Amino acid sequence: MSLSQAARDRIVNEFIPRYPSKRAALMPSLWLAQEEAGWLGPEVFEEVGELLDLHATDVASVASFYVMFHRRKIGDRLIEVCENPSCFLNGSDQTYARICDRLGLDAGHGGHGMQTTPDGKFSVRPTECLAACDYAPVVQVDLRFYGPVHVADVDAFLANMEAFSIQGKPSVSMANGPQAIPVEGWETHAPPAPGSAA
């Protein structure tokens, strides 16, 4: 058995009653199972399926749709670097390459596959926008966000990630208060406002 008794109890007593259909407990159940083992093995699909009256194939198929559910064992920590435009414009490619380099991985392997260090400590992959673009380039480690991690910061970041944490921090723009404050002196390098005499 790969699901703990505690997990089974939680699925039966907490997740299933939360929804009008048993099947709807699937997403939280898979998260719980992944929290326990770090990934989702075939037995988990079997066991979760049994609890929710679903065929194991059905469960595995659902899990495979979502990129955050891992159907293979991954490294102890998962480092994901956003590669979407806002981060890209701020140098996320270089950040990604440097992280790979420092961990002894090949940044140029192409594609979106995940790479894991031989010692199994880290897995690295590019990821989609994490909704923290004001801290671009943003890095996600396990389920926490860090940024900005510019290429020059990578060594410091790997040594002490917490210094880069943006979890729960307000946006850069709101750092000094609740208002959207116009930037003083913005006129100096702004082009003439459209509509004003050219």
Next chain:
Amino acid sequence: MTQTPLAADAPIQHGAGKPLPWEPVLMTAVGREGGRFLPDYLLRGGYQGLKKAVQDMDPDSVIKEVTDSKLLGRGGAGFPTGVKWGGTKRNPGPRHLVVNADESEPGTYGNRYAIDADPHGLIEGMLVCCVAVGIQQAYIYIRGENLYGAEVLEHAIKEAYAAGYIGKNILGKVGVNVDISVTRGAGAYVCGEETALMESLEGRRAQPRIRPPFPIEVGGGLFGRPTVVNNVETLMCVPHILVRGAAWFASIGAPACPGPKLYTISGHVNRPGVYELPMGTTLYDLIYKYAGGMKRNQKVKAVSPGALACQLLPGTDLNVQMDTATLTRPPHWHPPFGPVGFGAGGIIVYGEETDIVQVVARAAGFFARESCGKCVPCREGTHWMQDVLGRIAHGHGRPRDLGILEDVTRNIGGRKTLCALGDFSVNSVASALRLFRPEFEAYCNGHARSSAAGSGVPVAAGWS
């Protein structure tokens, strides 16, 4: 302090006719000690809207108030919220409310800050909706990456249960029962699409459903029941509408789509961030007045007004008002693809350093990876675009590629796909081809310009 007049030429009025500077409505919790917890929320006048809805108003007049406020959905489609609520209520119960907190559109992040800062603001909005529409079960679907946000919400829900705002007989009114829970996604952009979201919430692969039946109808909503799907920001406006009145709300910003808006700006600006401003603020003001101007003083080359899902606006179009109404009407409408689009107001600003071909190739890669795979044009077409653009971006473009690309965008775009993701996927590509064709031609003729942002990672060539 200098003010830049809006294109409409009149200063924005809001509140008791106060002129700018703008005073935030949604972001009052930011910077306050314990702002996200219940006691502070109550100090800020929290749960007054709910109290009004439960104790002083009948449900239908709540819906009327929201309708009168002209609040349009903030999730992207811009549908009138009051109309959606009223439509749902016309269908038989049980009904459900689903909060769309999936927010995965690249360059959009207002919901994340809103939840972090003020979870009770969302919960109160949800409760008002439930009371008005007659809903007992409400679900928040939040993207899997945002575990922190889910935890903030879970905590706030616990506080609200304990204080009697959620649960049975809310605020002592017998028969007003609402339960709220949080469900986490697990990494799929398409879950933002409301029917895919409901599939995911039901424990399925997040593949959008056919419409009709629409979510507000029996058979079309969550668990087959009539369902209101609203964005986080949409619902956060609601308590304020109840407390200060529909007229107050309708007077803020752009008359056709009024209210406060959380703009998120990123890319080549000096101060990227979330800016709460009235709907209809001009792009010029957003970039130069608030976001600190352009990095390295570049000129603006182009803007994605509603993140990657929208068409590019040229950098020459800075006086455009950033709001749903403006960006979905001519001249911001380009057949056969339709409107430029405002989306959820996630603005990405590209300076003149930007290699637009690289950006567009990346956008195509994003949609190819995020296509759910249910319908043919989106599944096959996004991948084809990614392949061709990837090849071009790597310097292997061929002159006939651009013609093929254009035709492929026409075979995907223009409402041919099951959900709007297909349309989204062609917006950047088609508009970039329209606006910056010479750059693509240069690539295809062997004169690729080297990317200013560099490219340590090859443009994704597919899944391994």
Next chain:
Amino acid sequence: MTASPPPATVTLTVDGHEVTVPAGTLAVEAARAAGVDVPVFCYHPKLSLAGACRMCMCEIGMASPPGQPPRPPAMMTSCTTRVSNGMTINTMAPGALKAREGVIEFLLINHPLDCPVCDAGGECPLQDNSHAWGPKESRFEEQKRLARKGAALSPLVVLDQERCIVCFRCTRFMDEVPGEAELSFFNRGYTSQLRTIGDEPMKSRFQGNIIDLCPCGALTSETYRFKARPQDLDHADSVCGQCPVGCNVMLDTRSNEVARVRPRQNEAVNEIWICDKGRFAHHYTSSPNRLSGPWVAGDGGDLRTSTWAEAYGNAAVRLQAVKDMHGGAAIGVIGGRNLTNEDAYALARFAAEVLETPNVDFRVGAETAMANPLAPFGLNAFNTTLAQVEGAGAIFLIGSDVYDEVPVQWLRIRKGAKAGAKLIVANPRATEADRIAFQRLRHRPGSEVALVTGILAALVETPPVDGEGVARDLSGLSEAIGGITVEVAARHAGVMPETIRAVAATLASAKNPVVYAGARLAIRQDSPSLGTALGNLGRALGHPESVNFFVEGANGRGAEFAGLVPGVGGVPAGEIIARAASGQIKALYLVGENVVATHPDRAQALAALEAAEVVVVHELFATETAAHADVVFPAVSIAEKDGSITNLEGRIQRLYQAVRPSPDRLPDWRILSDLSGEMGLGLGYVATSEVTRDLLADIPAYASLGGKLPGSEGAITREPTGAVHTDSWPTIAPVPVFEPGDGLTLVTWSELVGNETIVAETPELLTTVPDAYVEINRDDASRLGLVDGTNVEVHGPGGAVERILRVNGRVPAGVCFAPDNLGSPRINAVARHGVAFTVVSLSPVQETALIGGR
């Protein structure tokens, strides 16, 4: 059933033609009604709407409300749009053509275009639609998607992932129709791949249908792969001869051999589905192992080939001798359940007129001479139509694992349950139907009469109430059940009284209940009691005609109608074998019935064959029974037959010869006719049509047909029984309660696909048959110290056999379940005929323990 009001209609135009169709029709169907075919891939009328392929795009305009400006038409998928009044559908609008061309191009860029080596070639919607609607040249220059080719989804179905167009027809079928979601897409988007978890083989017995559904060559049949091109095939309409449902099939032949079997649409029977046994188990028809030419036993008893004349002569002389010496009643005739009506009719006449014996039965193992347990109520054994479950309010299944017994009807039962019928399943062992059951009764084996009596007692307590709130008058029912209370009945049946009451309440409140009892219940000693109990149940519910017994064999009902049942003073099949073993019956005439494998007591069957002075057998193969015969006649298979067959609901259906038989084999009716001539009382048939003519004229059930076989839908026929009898409550004869004591009660059942001879001739299908097993409860296993997956010896009064042990929660404590069509010898080797229940004990097999087992 109440007639529903005629559906409202909607009038619209399709490409300028006006059509009127029922409201709610899909645009694609409305177009079809107007004679315009819109191309589709994902749309299928039997599956949920997907809107996935976008092939069916049309320009559709909605009429605007009066007084409002006209709305511009929009591009919509016609397979998901319901029609409305005044709608205009333009299937050839330039935008629609462009969209379709785009879809085809998208589908083809990653398709391998290996049509020359694809089985679907020539009958492929992808090919046809590409030809009609696709772009004329290719401009895709990227790397094509590479994926699995020739991957086995099971021993029966092969997947070519590169050809798959991701239309979700197969996955929707598996999920929606049999409800076995064992095939699904993995990953998403461009990388979506059809898979099973861990690439385990699919287990469903309905998986073959996905081959028919697949609109390209992605899913092909392992047994048909690379065998033929569609243009090389000949076709014959036939009816499946594997089970009593009577699915309509098409036999596709090549070089006078069946190349494949496909379903034919008959909405009243199988809709468009067939099960895998019906689809794949056809290779036996062209097997080199088939008998060819008759066999006659020599002086030493060894069989040798003979001429037809010698075989006829030999059989005639020996049968005549028994008849002369001991009378016709000394001859027992068993068989007919898998023959055509023509064969069954000829056999019935042969038994009655030539052999002059009342000891005739098609119901192998039967312990009661009464073939129709519902006769006292003036009912047939089956009274509803198969389609009727779709509108049922409740479906009560007792003593049947419908998945194995009436496979395609199970799909219809599921459909009914999905549409709101409350499914009640009473079975000593968990069955597939339990998964969607509304209520489950896990009663003790053999306690069915007690169980139904309990339900009747609960109805006496709380009678059903009609629409006006008036309770049904059940006075007299209490006496009929002997005053038994729910509590007493529940104790006998081993279930909770509350459960019985809940089931009774469900049935009482259901609009159109349907009751199905397994065929095995109809041949047991206590079947008259059960028939009375169920008949009373139907009456108590106000729906006397809702009660049905299944029947075994593809033509069991036809055999019953034809009169292959014990005549006056005759004994049932089980007793015929017992009497033959004890010497009272001197001759056995066995037609297509391998009694060594199918009689519930193997030792007794062997003793009977040994003791009988004459055994005559009609067979396709050299079965164990044939090996003990004195004369063996080689018969023809269903593929080689013309004629008719009657399914369990009494629907008579026509079948046509697909394969010309070799002259060394004859139809059963012909053998019987020839042999009767040899015996001096010639039936005189030389053509099937003559038998059909006589059978239609002679058999009361077919009187309604007016002497003609019906057309393609078939026709329901009923045994005339007079008026339905409703004026008193027949008393249920009490059935003694069976106390198993220490041992395990043996419960047997036939798996849909087992070690039958005809299955063995299709090796791909045979590999899906499980190794012979027995199943016991976890508690019994730990009490007996037995381990799941190990080999055990099953000891019973008749002997011992070795089986693999399955330990699970499907059987209750005290029960040992064993399929009776697996393994050699079959489980009937441990059983004894004539005792109500066989008690067995299990012990580990030592060798396995030494090797270590699992």
